[in-house]
Amino acid sequence: MKNFKRNNAYFSLCGLNCGLCNMRLSGHCPSCGCGEHHSCSIAKCSLNYKGIEYCFQCDNFPCEKYKDADKYDSFITHLHQFKDIKKFQEISEVTYTKEQIAKVEILNFLLENYNAGRQKTFFCLAVNLLELENIKEIVKHLEENEDLKNMQIKEKALHAVDQFKSLAENYGIILKLRKK
Known part of the structure; x- marks a missing residue:
């Protein structure tokens, strides 16, 4: 996605562990903001909030985009998404x-x-x-x-x-x- 850049290719904007994702390993995803192609709605949203590197830094977190985040998985598990965000913040x-x-x-x-x-x-x-x-x-x-x-x-x-x-x-x- 144009103009979307991130420094950390291991922990995504939304709290998923990109480095452990089989889509990234297969070369289908460059990880959150570390490549040209990225169609994530959360990444698009983040462009509206300059200076926020992670969603949890936003005053609106958790927003509607996270409503069912821990109920279902995509190509990587979301099971510990909120737990991992908390751990990331703590350590x-x-x-x-x-x-x-x-x-x-x-x-x-x-x-x-x-x-x-x-x-x-x-x-x-x-x-x-x-x-x-x-x-x-x-x-x-x-x-x-x-x-x-x-x-x-x-x-x-x-x-x-x-x-x-x-x-x-x-x-x-x-x-x-x-x-x-």
């Missing part, structure tokens, strides 16, 4: 972005080593919704598991998925997009 943009960069690195590792062709959305959701320290524990388990080194990619992928599903279940998180 600072720098700290939150560092955490997102670490999650992006882990996501790339998972996709490179444990994706049998059908796990991209699942891993994007898992890394987005689970806490960094817990994700690191799973990755450590995967790296240290000698049995995995001799497995085919499909078996490795199933094992990794099972690890994430088990962790998510412990926290009452379902690793599936919620469609209308």
